């Protein structure tokens with residue numbers, strides 16, 4: 001550093017690159033354990049802007065527990081729609097859904113709704129409000145990390161404006177194309193599906209009664225997910241070319257294309273906001289850790305939204321890493337040391353790789369119009385539907401209640 005370079009900011013326990021969704025959750029979880037955190041994001045503040053991100057998330061029961069423990073849920077509860085039932089069916093445009101369908105009802109497990117739907121803008125606003133009240137977290141927005149260096153007892157990052165920050169451990173929460181992982185030399189397994197998700201919110205005449213619908217069409221799944229009021233979030237996965245064409249339509253033309261696949265069960269439809277598109281693919285970091293570095297969220301694993309599990313898996317990383325770092329700190333260990341980070345990787349890597357590959361297989365099985373496959377999967381759906389213990393097992397899995405739960409999710 002030269003004498004006229006900007007002064008280094010004070011050292012923190014943890015530096016988090018990425019202030020999307022996993023990053024803020026981790027910052028709050030670590031601050032709650034008494035750690036000082038710098039949360040850095042290249043974007044300016046976007047919370048509350050409905051034009052920034054059109055996604056709505058199915059947050060599993062375990063994720064809601066985490067947000068409750070972090071004090072975020074209290075800010076969101078009024079905007080969150082409980083998911084009381086999920087209906088899954090095989091369908092083709094213009095045809096009635098297959099009679100062999102699968103229906104999940106939250107009343108089949110004692111813990112209550114298996115999940116809630118929340119809109120991105122509300123979730124980000126709730127995170128921002130909680131961060132603003134947390135003195136142990138320094139939030140730097142509009143600050144891109146361009147370099148990082150791990151040493152024997154600390155790690156540092158350099159921002160695009162030349163400032164440096166130091167901490168004991170660096171966390172990459174910087175999304176699917178994680179520069180933090182790349183700079184640490186961590187490779188990725190990635191492939192595209194040739195599918196793009198077109199998402200939007202629709203308003204409808206009749207109430208959805210908290211029911212989510214997943215319809216499997218030959219070109220990809222269509223999810224109709226209940227939001228507060230007579231509104232639903234649409235995630236329409238289509239082949240890339242078709243998705244591009246759907247995005248180019250006027251609102252009225254788009255609704256004309258949507259109506260035959262959506263059906264008429266919710267009455268008259270209208271658009272409630274802009275359309276967004278997201279190219280779909282799988283990406284899995286070859287390691288979740290490196291020297292003084294851990295990856296969480298999409299930086300570690302980006303998956304197909306078919307089962308609505310991407311963010312839920314990211315929040316489980318957050319809760320697991322918070323447990324591991326808090327325990328290490330209580331025992332007087334170096335929180336950026338290899339044995340500590342190794343415990344995190346062992347906890348999360350196998351589970352997330354299995355989940356990402358399961359969503360991959362699920363998408364391939366259902367985005368296919370082969371007749372024998374259609375018959376096999378319809379029989380499979382019908383079979384699960386007729387076996388209550390199997391159905392309950394699916395609901396518990398979707399609610400995130402299985403496996404080794406971190407303390408923030410218990």
Ligand SMILES: Cc1cc2nc3c(=O)[nH]c(=O)nc-3n(C[C@H](O)[C@H](O)[C@H](O)COP(=O)(O)OP(=O)(O)OC[C@H]3O[C@@H](n4cnc5c(N)ncnc54)[C@H](O)[C@@H]3O)c2cc1C
Nearest residue numbers: 018020021022041042058145174175297298308310311312
């Ligand atoms: C259509 C669709 C529907 C989905 N539905 C669901 C659902 O129902 N349920 C569910 O659980 N999941 C769902 N997901 C998945 C979910 O959206 C993602 O898992 C989640 O958004 C990932 O959050 P993240 O914080 O890990 O990453 P991101 O949200 O990608 O955040 C990364 C952040 O890092 C910042 N950044 C990047 N590089 C730098 C840098 N060099 N310096 C500083 N900052 C940087 C970026 O600005 C960004 O803010 C869906 C995904 C899609 C595409």
